[in-house]
Amino acid sequence: xxxxxTLQLAVAQRLGANGSxxxxxxxxxxxxLRVATGL
Numbered sequence: 396x397x398x399x400x401t402l403q404l405a406v407a408q409r410l411g412a413n414g415s416x417x418x419x420x421x422x423x424x425x426x427x428l429r430v431a432t433g434l
Contacts, residue, residue, distance in 0.1 A: 402428055 405424050 398432065402404060 402424050408423055
């Protein structure tokens with residue numbers, strides 16, 4: 396759950412910063428999360 400919460404927080408921060416690139420941000424965060432968790 397902690398990782399999901401961290402991901403949501405990162406997405407929320409990026410959405411606030413630049414909503415037009417939110418999809419790219421989500422994909423980048425998911426990729427980073429996979430690397431971080433070894434998946």
